[in-house]
Amino acid sequence: MATKDIIDTLAGIEPGSSLDAIRARRLQARDNAQKSYLSLFEPIDAGDVSLVERAAVALFVIGLHREPTMAGFYRAKLAATANGARLVEAVDVEIARGETSGPYGAFPDGPLSVENEAGLIYRVSAERKPELGARLAAAFEHAHLLVFRPRDAAAADMKALLAAGWSNTGIVTFSQLVAFLSFQVRVVTGLRVLGASLGSANAAGAG
Amino acid sequence: MSAANNVNPPVVFTQDELGWVSWIDPLPEAELTARHFAGLVDRSRSKSEYFRLLVRDPEVLEARTKTDKDIFYNVADGLPRAERELAAAATSRYNGCIYCASVHARFASTYSKRRDDVQRLLDEGVGADLGDERWNAVVNASVALAATPIAFGPDNIDELRRAGLDDAEIVDVINGASFFNWANRLMLSLGEPSK
Numbered sequence: 060m061a062t063k064d065i066i067d068t069l070a071g072i073e074p075g076s077s078l079d080a081i082r083a084r085r086l087q088a089r090d091n092a093q094k095s096y097l098s099l100f101e102p103i104d105a106g107d108v109s110l111v112e113r114a115a116v117a118l119f120v121i122g123l124h125r126e127p128t129m130a131g132f133y134r135a136k137l138a139a140t141a142n143g144a145r146l147v148e149a150v151d152v153e154i155a156r157g158e159t160s161g162p163y164g165a166f167p168d169g170p171l172s173v174e175n176e177a178g179l180i181y182r183v184s185a186e187r188k189p190e191l192g193a194r195l196a197a198a199f200e201h202a203h204l205l206v207f208r209p210r211d212a213a214a215a216d217m218k219a220l221l222a223a224g225w226s227n228t229g230i231v232t233f234s235q236l237v238a239f240l241s242f243q244v245r246v247v248t249g250l251r252v253l254g255a256s257l258g259s260a261n262a263a264g265a266g
Numbered sequence: 267m268s269a270a271n272n273v274n275p276p277v278v279f280t281q282d283e284l285g286w287v288s289w290i291d292p293l294p295e296a297e298l299t300a301r302h303f304a305g306l307v308d309r310s311r312s313k314s315e316y317f318r319l320l321v322r323d324p325e326v327l328e329a330r331t332k333t334d335k336d337i338f339y340n341v342a343d344g345l346p347r348a349e350r351e352l353a354a355a356a357t358s359r360y361n362g363c364i365y366c367a368s369v370h371a372r373f374a375s376t377y378s379k380r381r382d383d384v385q386r387l388l389d390e391g392v393g394a395d396l397g398d399e400r401w402n403a404v405v406n407a408s409v410a411l412a413a414t415p416i417a418f419g420p421d422n423i424d425e426l427r428r429a430g431l432d433d434a435e436i437v438d439v440i441n442g443a444s445f446f447n448w449a450n451r452l453m454l455s456l457g458e459p460s461k
Binding site: 077078081082084085086087088090091092094095098099102103123124125126160161162164166167168169170171174201204205206207209210212214216217221227228230231232234235237238239241242243244245246248249250252253255256257 | 275276277278279289290291319320322323325326327328329330332333335336337340342343344360361362363364391411412413414415416418419420422423433434436437438440441443444445447448449450451452454455456458
Protein backbone atom coordinates (compact mmCIF):
# COMPACT_ATOMS: atom_id res chain seq x y z
CA MET A 60 0.00 0.00 0.00
CA ALA A 61 1.31 3.40 -0.99
CA THR A 62 0.23 5.23 2.16
CA LYS A 63 1.94 4.29 5.42
CA ASP A 64 -0.37 2.41 7.78
CA ILE A 65 -2.22 5.14 9.61
CA ILE A 66 -2.93 3.19 12.81
CA ASP A 67 0.72 2.13 13.12
CA THR A 68 1.81 5.71 12.51
CA LEU A 69 -0.57 7.19 15.09
CA ALA A 70 0.18 4.47 17.65
CA GLY A 71 3.94 4.83 17.17
CA ILE A 72 4.47 1.20 16.12
CA GLU A 73 7.90 0.83 14.53
CA PRO A 74 8.65 -1.73 11.80
CA GLY A 75 10.32 -4.76 13.34
CA SER A 76 8.93 -4.15 16.85
CA SER A 77 7.04 -6.86 18.70
CA LEU A 78 3.73 -5.04 18.22
CA ASP A 79 4.45 -4.82 14.50
CA ALA A 80 4.81 -8.62 14.50
CA ILE A 81 1.59 -9.08 16.47
CA ARG A 82 -0.28 -6.74 14.11
CA ALA A 83 1.02 -8.81 11.19
CA ARG A 84 -0.88 -11.84 12.51
CA ARG A 85 -4.12 -9.97 11.73
CA LEU A 86 -2.97 -8.75 8.35
CA GLN A 87 -6.44 -8.70 6.79
CA ALA A 88 -7.73 -6.56 9.67
CA ARG A 89 -4.71 -4.26 9.49
CA ASP A 90 -4.99 -3.84 5.71
CA ASN A 91 -8.72 -3.30 5.79
CA ALA A 92 -8.66 -0.81 8.64
CA GLN A 93 -6.29 1.08 6.34
CA LYS A 94 -8.64 0.59 3.36
CA SER A 95 -11.52 1.86 5.50
CA TYR A 96 -9.53 4.99 6.25
CA LEU A 97 -8.66 5.48 2.58
CA SER A 98 -12.24 4.79 1.42
CA LEU A 99 -13.49 7.47 3.82
CA PHE A 100 -10.84 10.13 3.19
CA GLU A 101 -9.86 9.41 -0.43
CA PRO A 102 -13.17 8.07 -1.77
CA ILE A 103 -13.74 7.22 -5.41
CA ASP A 104 -17.01 9.16 -5.15
CA ALA A 105 -17.31 12.19 -2.87
CA GLY A 106 -20.64 13.25 -4.38
CA ASP A 107 -22.74 12.69 -1.25
CA VAL A 108 -20.18 13.82 1.37
CA SER A 109 -17.50 16.31 0.33
CA LEU A 110 -13.85 15.94 1.32
CA VAL A 111 -13.99 19.05 3.48
CA GLU A 112 -17.09 17.76 5.29
CA ARG A 113 -15.28 14.49 6.01
CA ALA A 114 -12.19 16.28 7.33
CA ALA A 115 -14.22 18.70 9.48
CA VAL A 116 -16.29 15.89 11.02
CA ALA A 117 -13.10 13.91 11.69
CA LEU A 118 -11.46 16.76 13.60
CA PHE A 119 -14.65 17.33 15.57
CA VAL A 120 -15.05 13.64 16.50
CA ILE A 121 -11.43 13.07 17.47
CA GLY A 122 -11.28 16.39 19.29
CA LEU A 123 -14.21 15.27 21.45
CA HIS A 124 -12.14 12.22 22.46
CA ARG A 125 -9.40 14.51 23.79
CA GLU A 126 -6.61 12.55 22.14
CA PRO A 127 -4.15 15.35 21.29
CA THR A 128 -1.89 13.39 18.93
CA MET A 129 -4.74 12.19 16.78
CA ALA A 130 -6.56 15.53 16.94
CA GLY A 131 -3.37 17.15 15.67
CA PHE A 132 -3.32 14.74 12.75
CA TYR A 133 -6.92 15.48 11.77
CA ARG A 134 -6.51 19.23 12.36
CA ALA A 135 -3.64 19.20 9.87
CA LYS A 136 -5.76 17.15 7.48
CA LEU A 137 -8.61 19.67 7.61
CA ALA A 138 -6.21 22.56 7.16
CA ALA A 139 -4.73 20.82 4.09
CA THR A 140 -8.14 20.11 2.51
CA ALA A 141 -9.53 22.59 -0.03
CA ASN A 142 -11.75 25.12 1.81
CA GLY A 143 -10.80 23.47 5.11
CA ALA A 144 -8.33 25.89 6.70
CA ARG A 145 -11.07 28.49 7.20
CA LEU A 146 -13.04 25.99 9.33
CA VAL A 147 -10.32 24.88 11.77
CA GLU A 148 -10.91 27.58 14.34
CA ALA A 149 -14.70 27.14 14.31
CA VAL A 150 -14.35 23.38 14.72
CA ASP A 151 -11.95 23.80 17.64
CA VAL A 152 -14.39 26.18 19.36
CA GLU A 153 -17.23 23.68 18.87
CA ILE A 154 -15.08 20.84 20.26
CA ALA A 155 -14.54 22.84 23.44
CA ARG A 156 -18.29 23.52 23.66
CA GLY A 157 -19.10 19.83 23.17
CA GLU A 158 -16.68 18.29 25.65
CA THR A 159 -18.26 15.87 28.12
CA SER A 160 -17.96 12.20 29.17
CA GLY A 161 -19.89 9.23 27.83
CA PRO A 162 -21.58 6.96 27.10
CA TYR A 163 -24.83 8.33 28.51
CA GLY A 164 -28.44 8.49 27.34
CA ALA A 165 -31.77 6.74 27.70
CA PHE A 166 -32.79 3.11 27.22
CA PRO A 167 -36.19 2.07 25.86
CA ASP A 168 -38.88 2.56 28.54
CA GLY A 169 -38.90 -0.45 30.84
CA PRO A 170 -36.62 -2.22 33.32
CA LEU A 171 -33.51 -0.55 31.86
CA SER A 172 -34.85 2.94 32.54
CA VAL A 173 -33.11 2.88 35.94
CA GLU A 174 -29.84 3.01 33.99
CA ASN A 175 -30.83 6.17 32.10
CA GLU A 176 -28.26 8.89 32.47
CA ALA A 177 -28.84 12.49 31.45
CA GLY A 178 -26.11 14.57 29.90
CA LEU A 179 -25.25 17.33 27.47
CA ILE A 180 -27.50 17.61 24.40
CA TYR A 181 -25.04 19.47 22.20
CA ARG A 182 -26.20 22.03 19.67
CA VAL A 183 -23.94 24.09 17.42
CA SER A 184 -23.73 27.69 18.61
CA ALA A 185 -25.85 30.20 16.71
CA GLU A 186 -22.78 32.33 15.95
CA ARG A 187 -21.00 29.53 14.13
CA LYS A 188 -23.95 28.12 12.19
CA PRO A 189 -23.49 30.49 9.23
CA GLU A 190 -19.78 29.64 9.08
CA LEU A 191 -20.33 25.87 9.18
CA GLY A 192 -23.50 25.83 7.08
CA ALA A 193 -26.68 23.84 7.63
CA ARG A 194 -25.22 20.48 6.54
CA LEU A 195 -22.16 20.59 8.80
CA ALA A 196 -24.12 22.02 11.72
CA ALA A 197 -26.56 19.09 11.52
CA ALA A 198 -23.65 16.68 11.08
CA PHE A 199 -21.84 17.97 14.20
CA GLU A 200 -24.96 17.65 16.32
CA HIS A 201 -25.49 14.09 15.12
CA ALA A 202 -21.80 13.22 15.48
CA HIS A 203 -21.87 14.39 19.09
CA LEU A 204 -24.85 12.11 19.71
CA LEU A 205 -23.00 9.19 18.10
CA VAL A 206 -19.85 9.80 20.13
CA PHE A 207 -21.40 10.30 23.58
CA ARG A 208 -24.99 9.02 23.64
CA PRO A 209 -25.50 6.57 20.77
CA ARG A 210 -28.32 4.84 22.64
CA ASP A 211 -30.37 8.06 22.38
CA ALA A 212 -30.46 7.83 18.57
CA ALA A 213 -33.96 7.87 17.09
CA ALA A 214 -35.67 7.96 13.71
CA ALA A 215 -36.17 11.72 14.17
CA ASP A 216 -32.38 12.19 14.03
CA MET A 217 -32.37 10.74 10.51
CA LYS A 218 -35.13 13.20 9.55
CA ALA A 219 -33.02 16.09 10.88
CA LEU A 220 -30.11 15.06 8.65
CA LEU A 221 -32.36 14.59 5.60
CA ALA A 222 -33.92 18.02 6.26
CA ALA A 223 -30.45 19.58 6.39
CA GLY A 224 -29.69 18.27 2.90
CA TRP A 225 -28.06 14.90 3.60
CA SER A 226 -28.97 12.09 1.20
CA ASN A 227 -29.57 8.51 2.33
CA THR A 228 -26.18 7.54 0.93
CA GLY A 229 -24.57 10.57 2.52
CA ILE A 230 -25.99 9.59 5.92
CA VAL A 231 -24.52 6.09 5.54
CA THR A 232 -21.06 7.42 4.64
CA PHE A 233 -21.14 10.05 7.38
CA SER A 234 -22.29 7.46 9.97
CA GLN A 235 -19.52 5.09 8.86
CA LEU A 236 -17.04 7.95 9.20
CA VAL A 237 -17.97 8.73 12.81
CA ALA A 238 -18.21 5.03 13.72
CA PHE A 239 -14.89 4.21 12.04
CA LEU A 240 -13.14 7.04 13.87
CA SER A 241 -14.60 5.71 17.15
CA PHE A 242 -12.86 2.43 16.31
CA GLN A 243 -9.61 3.96 15.08
CA VAL A 244 -9.06 6.20 18.10
CA ARG A 245 -9.53 3.20 20.43
CA VAL A 246 -7.21 0.88 18.55
CA VAL A 247 -4.57 3.61 18.46
CA THR A 248 -4.97 4.42 22.15
CA GLY A 249 -5.03 0.76 23.17
CA LEU A 250 -1.95 -0.10 21.15
CA ARG A 251 -0.13 2.98 22.44
CA VAL A 252 -0.85 2.00 26.05
CA LEU A 253 0.27 -1.57 25.39
CA GLY A 254 3.37 -0.33 23.54
CA ALA A 255 4.31 1.95 26.42
CA SER A 256 4.12 -1.01 28.79
CA LEU A 257 6.64 -2.86 26.60
CA GLY A 258 9.26 -0.13 26.64
CA SER A 259 10.93 2.13 24.15
CA ALA A 260 11.24 -0.41 21.31
CA ASN A 261 7.53 0.03 20.63
CA ALA A 262 6.44 3.36 22.03
CA ALA A 263 7.76 6.00 19.69
CA GLY A 264 6.52 9.52 20.15
CA ALA A 265 3.42 8.66 22.12
CA GLY A 266 1.77 11.78 23.42
CA MET B 267 -38.31 6.71 5.25
CA SER B 268 -39.00 3.10 6.09
CA ALA B 269 -42.24 2.41 7.85
CA ALA B 270 -41.51 1.59 11.48
CA ASN B 271 -45.09 0.76 12.36
CA ASN B 272 -44.56 -2.95 12.82
CA VAL B 273 -41.56 -2.64 15.12
CA ASN B 274 -41.76 -4.33 18.51
CA PRO B 275 -38.63 -3.06 20.24
CA PRO B 276 -37.05 -5.14 23.01
CA VAL B 277 -36.78 -3.32 26.35
CA VAL B 278 -34.18 -5.57 27.99
CA PHE B 279 -30.86 -7.12 26.95
CA THR B 280 -31.43 -10.64 25.68
CA GLN B 281 -29.68 -13.56 24.01
CA ASP B 282 -32.77 -14.14 21.86
CA GLU B 283 -32.59 -13.59 18.11
CA LEU B 284 -33.80 -10.12 17.16
CA GLY B 285 -34.61 -8.46 13.88
CA TRP B 286 -33.41 -5.00 12.83
CA VAL B 287 -35.38 -2.38 10.93
CA SER B 288 -33.78 0.53 9.07
CA TRP B 289 -34.93 4.11 9.60
CA ILE B 290 -33.75 5.19 6.13
CA ASP B 291 -34.03 3.44 2.79
CA PRO B 292 -31.80 0.44 2.06
CA LEU B 293 -31.01 -0.19 -1.61
CA PRO B 294 -33.59 -2.46 -3.22
CA GLU B 295 -32.14 -5.86 -4.08
CA ALA B 296 -33.00 -5.30 -7.73
CA GLU B 297 -30.69 -2.27 -7.87
CA LEU B 298 -27.54 -4.02 -6.63
CA THR B 299 -24.66 -4.01 -9.12
CA ALA B 300 -21.32 -5.84 -9.23
CA ARG B 301 -19.82 -2.96 -7.24
CA HIS B 302 -22.42 -3.48 -4.52
CA PHE B 303 -21.90 -7.23 -4.39
CA ALA B 304 -18.16 -6.65 -3.95
CA GLY B 305 -19.06 -4.41 -1.00
CA LEU B 306 -21.33 -7.03 0.54
CA VAL B 307 -18.45 -9.59 0.46
CA ASP B 308 -20.91 -12.47 1.12
CA ARG B 309 -23.61 -12.54 -1.54
CA SER B 310 -26.17 -13.77 1.01
CA ARG B 311 -25.91 -10.45 2.85
CA SER B 312 -28.05 -8.92 0.08
CA LYS B 313 -31.02 -10.40 2.00
CA SER B 314 -30.24 -8.24 5.05
CA GLU B 315 -31.80 -4.77 5.35
CA TYR B 316 -28.81 -3.61 7.41
CA PHE B 317 -26.23 -4.61 4.81
CA ARG B 318 -28.33 -3.31 1.91
CA LEU B 319 -28.34 0.03 3.73
CA LEU B 320 -24.59 0.06 4.40
CA VAL B 321 -23.88 -1.01 0.82
CA ARG B 322 -24.86 2.50 -0.26
CA ASP B 323 -21.12 3.05 0.35
CA PRO B 324 -19.74 -0.24 -0.98
CA GLU B 325 -16.02 0.46 -0.57
CA VAL B 326 -16.35 1.34 3.10
CA LEU B 327 -18.62 -1.66 3.75
CA GLU B 328 -16.20 -4.07 2.06
CA ALA B 329 -13.22 -2.83 4.08
CA ARG B 330 -15.26 -2.81 7.30
CA THR B 331 -16.54 -6.36 6.73
CA LYS B 332 -13.05 -7.71 6.09
CA THR B 333 -11.72 -5.94 9.19
CA ASP B 334 -14.55 -7.47 11.25
CA LYS B 335 -14.04 -11.01 9.92
CA ASP B 336 -10.30 -11.09 10.67
CA ILE B 337 -10.70 -9.64 14.16
CA PHE B 338 -13.36 -12.17 15.15
CA TYR B 339 -12.94 -15.24 12.94
CA ASN B 340 -9.17 -15.57 12.60
CA VAL B 341 -8.56 -17.93 15.49
CA ALA B 342 -5.36 -19.54 14.20
CA ASP B 343 -3.73 -17.96 17.26
CA GLY B 344 -4.44 -15.37 19.94
CA LEU B 345 -7.52 -14.89 22.10
CA PRO B 346 -10.16 -17.68 22.07
CA ARG B 347 -13.27 -16.81 20.05
CA ALA B 348 -15.47 -16.85 23.18
CA GLU B 349 -13.46 -14.04 24.76
CA ARG B 350 -13.48 -11.95 21.58
CA GLU B 351 -17.27 -12.29 21.61
CA LEU B 352 -17.29 -11.40 25.30
CA ALA B 353 -15.44 -8.17 24.49
CA ALA B 354 -18.04 -7.42 21.79
CA ALA B 355 -20.94 -8.18 24.13
CA ALA B 356 -19.52 -6.12 27.01
CA THR B 357 -18.88 -3.14 24.74
CA SER B 358 -22.42 -3.39 23.39
CA ARG B 359 -23.89 -3.68 26.89
CA TYR B 360 -22.02 -0.57 28.01
CA ASN B 361 -22.83 1.50 24.92
CA GLY B 362 -26.43 0.34 25.09
CA CYS B 363 -26.77 -1.60 21.83
CA ILE B 364 -29.42 -4.23 22.60
CA TYR B 365 -29.23 -5.70 19.08
CA CYS B 366 -25.41 -6.08 18.97
CA ALA B 367 -25.37 -7.42 22.53
CA SER B 368 -27.94 -10.08 21.62
CA VAL B 369 -25.88 -11.44 18.72
CA HIS B 370 -22.53 -11.43 20.47
CA ALA B 371 -23.79 -12.60 23.85
CA ARG B 372 -25.25 -15.55 21.98
CA PHE B 373 -21.90 -16.22 20.29
CA ALA B 374 -20.07 -15.86 23.62
CA SER B 375 -22.42 -18.44 25.14
CA THR B 376 -22.03 -20.81 22.20
CA TYR B 377 -18.24 -20.76 22.25
CA SER B 378 -17.78 -20.69 26.04
CA LYS B 379 -20.71 -22.88 27.18
CA ARG B 380 -21.15 -20.30 29.97
CA ARG B 381 -24.61 -19.03 29.10
CA ASP B 382 -25.47 -18.06 32.70
CA ASP B 383 -22.35 -15.97 33.13
CA VAL B 384 -23.07 -14.21 29.84
CA GLN B 385 -26.66 -13.61 30.92
CA ARG B 386 -25.41 -12.07 34.16
CA LEU B 387 -23.43 -9.54 32.11
CA LEU B 388 -26.64 -8.65 30.23
CA ASP B 389 -28.86 -8.58 33.33
CA GLU B 390 -26.59 -6.85 35.82
CA GLY B 391 -24.45 -4.81 33.45
CA VAL B 392 -20.72 -4.46 33.03
CA GLY B 393 -20.07 -4.41 36.79
CA ALA B 394 -21.25 -8.02 37.17
CA ASP B 395 -18.76 -10.54 38.57
CA LEU B 396 -18.51 -13.16 35.83
CA GLY B 397 -16.82 -15.68 38.07
CA ASP B 398 -13.21 -15.54 36.92
CA GLU B 399 -10.37 -13.10 36.67
CA ARG B 400 -9.94 -13.57 32.93
CA TRP B 401 -13.50 -12.70 31.94
CA ASN B 402 -13.68 -9.81 34.40
CA ALA B 403 -10.42 -8.41 33.00
CA VAL B 404 -11.71 -8.63 29.40
CA VAL B 405 -14.95 -6.85 30.36
CA ASN B 406 -13.12 -4.15 32.34
CA ALA B 407 -10.73 -3.49 29.45
CA SER B 408 -13.62 -3.32 26.96
CA VAL B 409 -15.53 -0.87 29.14
CA ALA B 410 -12.48 1.34 29.67
CA LEU B 411 -11.94 1.44 25.90
CA ALA B 412 -15.59 2.30 25.22
CA ALA B 413 -15.63 5.33 27.52
CA THR B 414 -15.23 8.76 25.94
CA PRO B 415 -12.67 10.12 26.71
CA ILE B 416 -11.05 6.69 26.55
CA ALA B 417 -10.27 5.40 30.04
CA PHE B 418 -8.08 2.44 29.00
CA GLY B 419 -4.68 2.62 30.69
CA PRO B 420 -1.74 0.71 32.18
CA ASP B 421 -3.98 -0.70 34.94
CA ASN B 422 -6.05 -2.50 32.30
CA ILE B 423 -2.91 -3.98 30.73
CA ASP B 424 -1.73 -5.14 34.19
CA GLU B 425 -5.10 -6.72 34.95
CA LEU B 426 -5.17 -8.56 31.60
CA ARG B 427 -1.60 -9.82 32.13
CA ARG B 428 -2.36 -10.97 35.68
CA ALA B 429 -5.32 -12.90 34.25
CA GLY B 430 -2.91 -14.72 31.94
CA LEU B 431 -3.30 -12.90 28.61
CA ASP B 432 -0.18 -12.45 26.50
CA ASP B 433 0.47 -9.41 24.29
CA ALA B 434 -1.13 -10.94 21.19
CA GLU B 435 -4.26 -11.80 23.16
CA ILE B 436 -4.38 -8.26 24.57
CA VAL B 437 -4.24 -6.92 21.01
CA ASP B 438 -7.22 -9.15 20.17
CA VAL B 439 -9.13 -7.63 23.11
CA ILE B 440 -8.25 -4.12 21.91
CA ASN B 441 -9.30 -4.93 18.34
CA GLY B 442 -12.53 -6.71 19.28
CA ALA B 443 -13.68 -4.11 21.79
CA SER B 444 -12.70 -1.22 19.52
CA PHE B 445 -14.52 -2.75 16.57
CA PHE B 446 -17.78 -2.77 18.51
CA ASN B 447 -17.52 0.94 19.07
CA TRP B 448 -17.83 1.05 15.28
CA ALA B 449 -20.63 -1.53 15.00
CA ASN B 450 -22.71 -0.25 17.94
CA ARG B 451 -22.90 3.26 16.52
CA LEU B 452 -24.21 2.04 13.17
CA MET B 453 -26.79 -0.37 14.58
CA LEU B 454 -28.01 2.13 17.19
CA SER B 455 -28.36 5.12 14.90
CA LEU B 456 -29.52 3.86 11.50
CA GLY B 457 -32.41 1.72 12.70
CA GLU B 458 -33.74 -0.26 15.63
CA PRO B 459 -34.11 -3.82 16.86
CA SER B 460 -37.44 -5.61 16.77
CA LYS B 461 -38.57 -8.79 18.52
